[in-house]
Amino acid sequence: MNAAPVPLTDNRPAAVPQGAAHTHREIRQQPRLWAEMVTRLSAERPALDAFLAPLLADPRLRIVLTGAGTSAYAGQIARSALAAATGRTVEALATTDIVADPTGCFEERTRPTLLVSFARSGGSPESAAATELADQLLDHCAHLVITCNDRGALAVRHGERTDSYVLLTPAEAEDQGFAMTSSLTCMLLAALHTLGADRVPGLDACAASAEALLAEDVTGRVAALTRVEHQRFVYLGSGALKALAGESALKLLELTGGAVTALADSSLGFRHGPKAFLSGRTGVVVYISNDPYTRRYDLDIFNELTAALPAGHVVAVAGKPEGLPEAATWLVPGMAEADDAALALPAVLYAQLLALDASLACGVTPDNPFPDGEVNRVVQGVTVHPFTTC
Structure with a gap:
């Protein structure tokens, strides 16, 4: 990243970062x-x-x-x-x-x-x-x-x-x-x-979980990760959380206007070539499944990357703390027994907040990261060609 990160703030309207009013509120x-x-x-x-x-x-x-x-x-x-x-x-x-x-x-x-x-x-x-x-x-x-x-x-x-x-x-x-x-x-x-x-399971607890998450010092945790001045990020997960990883990487690319590159993969698939993306300035977020079997693979890659990268570069986002170090774990409150699809709902707030903080750190305007219109809020330039069957 090119500039010192601007730390995020709490829910008070007066503290909304300039150029981020919509994204901050939403x-x-x-x-x-x-x-x-x-x-x-x-x-x-x-x-x-x-x-x-x-x-x-x-x-x-x-x-x-x-x-x-x-x-x-x-x-x-x-x-x-x-x-x-x-x-x-x-x-x-x-x-x-x-x-x-x-x-x-x-x-x-x-x-x-x-x-x-x-x-x-x-x-x-x-x-x-x-x-x-x-x-x-x-x-x-x-x-x-x-x-x-x-x-x-x-x-x-x-x-x-x-x-x-x-x-x-x-x-x-x-x-x-x-x-x-x-x-x-x-x-x-x-x-x-x-x-x-x-x-x-867990669907009815999502709103309370997100409320509790936003009430914590989430922005401080997120800012601590972005302040490392990572040039790139990796998001990993399995099953439904692999899709969440994909959305997280997309959000970071969008809100930083492509200034920070991001890659998403499955916890197992990452070793099969995409691991070459890692450098000494890569931040990693691993989404940890609540499913006992799947969770083992997520923990394996989390532990492997924690050992390989400098301290503070790898964090886990999880619904329960078992098997994870407290200092490197972002817990999702009240979601220990949730299905991973339900867990993804409050967990994605971490990705959104990280993308917002990284955007501000890069000097990009989050509400409109592409002022020249090269990428649009509603996609443009698509021609839908007539389809005929033989």
């Missing part, structure tokens, strides 16, 4: 918005059940979770938890993959499918194109659209369809800052609650 409002999301889902439960019950009753149902960028990570984080909760085949496919390779993504034309689309704005060209391709290639496709924008193209296109259900987050979740923070977690929470109901 990170810290998440526990409140999650509570609002749960209230909204409770009110919509009868309508949701009426829409979903006939679909979920079919044992052949395939559920596809889709989105682009951060929205794609929402599906990847939720996938295994929703497969266990529904007993159905659940896949996470990015809209960018669907649009580029529709026949590869929708090979079984006759298999009934529920396409769950995550979209902050609903205005990305791939969002609508993915739903249209699913309709074109599948005999039976229903749509659950989870979005933050009731005026977006995706919500408008599916709002009146009987084979679609548009589920809206609280309006404040449509982040006004560049990076997706509240939008990601509200949409992820909505999917886990809607399709997982009470079958995802």
Whole structure:
């Protein structure tokens, strides 16, 4: 990093860093918005059940979770938890993959499918194109659209369809800052609650966990890591937490305007070549699974990298402290028994805060890290080409 880091502050409005008003607020409002999301889902439960019950009753149902960028990570984080909760085949496919390779993504034309689309704005060209391709290639496709924008193209296109259900987050979740923070977690929470109901352990504890996390000296811990002036970061995890690692790396790249490079991988996969990314100025965050078996692999790579890198370069983010040194562990309060998909919800706040602090340290404006428009809040420059089958 090029400049001395600017330490983050608490929730007091007067302490908001310049150029970070939206991002600062949108990170810290998440526990409140999650509570609002749960209230909204409770009110919509009868309508949701009426829409979903006939679909979920079919044992052949395939559920596809889709989105682009951060929205794609929402599906990847939720996938295994929703497969266990529904007993159905659940896949996470990015809209960018669907649009580029529709026949590869929708090979079984006759298999009934529920396409769950995550979209902050609903205005990305791939969002609508993915739903249209699913309709074109599948005999039976229903749509659950989870979005933050009731005026977006995706919500408008599916709002009146009987084979679609548009589920809206609280309006404040449509982040006004560049990076997706509240939008990601509200949409992820909505999917886990809607399709997982009470079958995802720890889901009901997420808001209280995030509140407790933000009440601690989290910003001091984060600033201590960014002050090491790392040139690059590595995020590692397994299963749902591998997807969280991917989102964490993306957030750091976005908010620093690419000034800090970041890599994400699985705890086991990292040794197979990507470990070459390490240098003496690399910071590492390892997300530690709550699953007893998976956790062993996360602890192995954490211990290996702690021994290999200078002190203070490696931290663990975990729901429980067993097997971890206190000084290098960022605990997620109240999530010791949570499913990893639920654990990811409050845990991602650490990644968001780290990206924000690193952005300020680099002299970048977090709310708009690309003032010249080379990267945009809603993707631009995409041409969706007509698709025809032989």
